[in-house]
Amino acid sequence: MKIAVIGAGFVGATTAQRLVERNLGDLVLYDIVEGLPQGKALDMMESAPIWGFESRVVGSNDPKDLSGSEIIIITSGIARQPGMSRDDLLERNAGIVASVADQIRQHASQAMVIVVTNPVDVLTHLAAVKIGTRKERIFGLGGILDAGRFRHFIASELGVAHADVDAMVLGGHGDDMVPLPRFATVNGVSIETLLPAETIQKLVARTREGGAEIVRYLKKGSAYYAPSAAIAQMVESVVRDQKRLLPCSVWCSGQYGITGQFVGLPVILGRSGVERIVELPLNAAELKELQRSSAHVAATTAKLQIGG
Numbered sequence: 001m002k003i004a005v006i007g008a009g010f011v012g013a014t015t016a017q018r019l020v021e022r023n024l025g026d027l028v029l030y031d032i033v034e035g036l037p038q039g040k041a042l043d044m045m046e047s048a049p050i051w052g053f054e055s056r057v058v059g060s061n062d063p064k065d066l067s068g069s070e071i072i073i074i075t076s077g078i079a080r081q082p083g084m085s086r087d088d089l090l091e092r093n094a095g096i097v098a099s100v101a102d103q104i105r106q107h108a109s110q111a112m113v114i115v116v117t118n119p120v121d122v123l124t125h126l127a128a129v130k131i132g133t134r135k136e137r138i139f140g141l142g143g144i145l146d147a148g149r150f151r152h153f154i155a156s157e158l159g160v161a162h163a164d165v166d167a168m169v170l171g172g173h174g175d176d177m178v179p180l181p182r183f184a185t186v187n188g189v190s191i192e193t194l195l196p197a198e199t200i201q202k203l204v205a206r207t208r209e210g211g212a213e214i215v216r217y218l219k220k221g222s223a224y225y226a227p228s229a230a231i232a233q234m235v236e237s238v239v240r241d242q243k244r245l246l247p248c249s250v251w252c253s254g255q256y257g258i259t260g261q262f263v264g265l266p267v268i269l270g271r272s273g274v275e276r277i278v279e280l281p282l283n284a285a286e287l288k289e290l291q292r293s294s295a296h297v298a299a300t301t302a303k304l305q306i307g308g
């Protein structure tokens with residue numbers, strides 16, 4: 001399978017590394033900066049004999065090299081700095097995603113598309129309309145990363161194995177995302193029976209702030225190790241038709257009372273993309289939070305006047 005990663009920065013390059021190391025396909029790493037994707041791709045290939053993988057990665061500045069890609073991952077765009085929200089990136093990143101979407105439409109309009117660039121829910125909508133991708137074949141990164149953070153915080157608090165902790169985070173990938181403690185478990189045991197309510201609320205707040213916490217440390221950019229791991233999980237579920245149940249930013253047509261926008265919901269990801277949106281039995285408070293978060297995404301999307 002040919003997979004293209006657009007943007008050879010921190011997220012794009014670490015994603016390419018994770019994908020080739022897992023032999024998930026042959027990659028094109030594309031960027032507008034001359035030499036950057038070529039140098040990173042060659043460096044990765046020189047690790048193949050040492051690390052032991054057979055997938056290949058080539059770097060390119062030519063959008064024609066996107067042709068034939070079955071999956072395209074859009075990571076091109078600027079990252080936030082301390083004090084900024086993801087929405088503050090809207091104007092500049094919408095321009096970048098729109099130009100990349102034009103190139104995808106010209107050279108690989110049939111590709112499945114995974115959008116990463118922030119604000120991701122809004123820019124997934126923009127890319128879907130500009131490329132014309134069928135809505136079940138385009139989705140964005142958010143919930144897997146946010147749930148990964150929540151799972152890590154729970155595992156650390158309880159001193160238990162990460163592998164035993166499951167959690168779900170829905171809504172827009174922004175400050176009002178919706179971590180769901182009622183659906184968080186340690187090997188099937190609800191965290192509500194293992195931790196006091198105040199502690200859970202602290203972990204929820206830290207999850208919502210998880211991206212900003214990393215930005216405060218790094219000062220000139222945002223997270224990429226956990227994001228690239230989350231992207232690789234999405235790609236693997238598609239390539240290997242695993243049908244994992246994962247929260248992704250997906251097109252809503254009435255689920256949870258949300259219509260005509262992208263927002264993070266639990267989905268089954270398989271070879272044909274978003275195969276099904278799973279409707280959890282949310283209580284009234286959880287549903288209200290999800291709808292508030294989706295209303296925020298809808299309002300931000302409206303600023304772009306995308307239509308579609």
Ligand SMILES: NC(=O)c1ccc[n+]([C@@H]2O[C@H](COP(=O)([O-])OP(=O)(O)OC[C@H]3O[C@@H](n4cnc5c(N)ncnc54)[C@H](O)[C@@H]3O)[C@@H](O)[C@H]2O)c1
Pocket residue numbers: 006007008009010011012030031032033036075076077078079080089093096099100115116117118120141142145173221222223224227
């Ligand atoms: N959705 C998520 O969960 C999530 C997680 C992490 C990062 N992000 C977002 O991903 C984006 C990238 O983050 P990063 O840390 O990799 O940034 P980065 O600055 O390291 O890399 C961005 C790359 O995009 C390239 N680029 C810019 N315009 C381009 C174009 N028109 N065509 C091709 N390449 C282009 C740049 O040259 C640069 O190499 C940011 O918007 C960030 O907010 C989202």
Ligand SMILES: O=C(O)C[C@H](O)C(=O)O
Pocket residue numbers: 079080086118145173210211212214215222223227
């Ligand atoms: O926080 C950011 O700006 C990047 C990304 O969305 C994240 O959650 O790490």
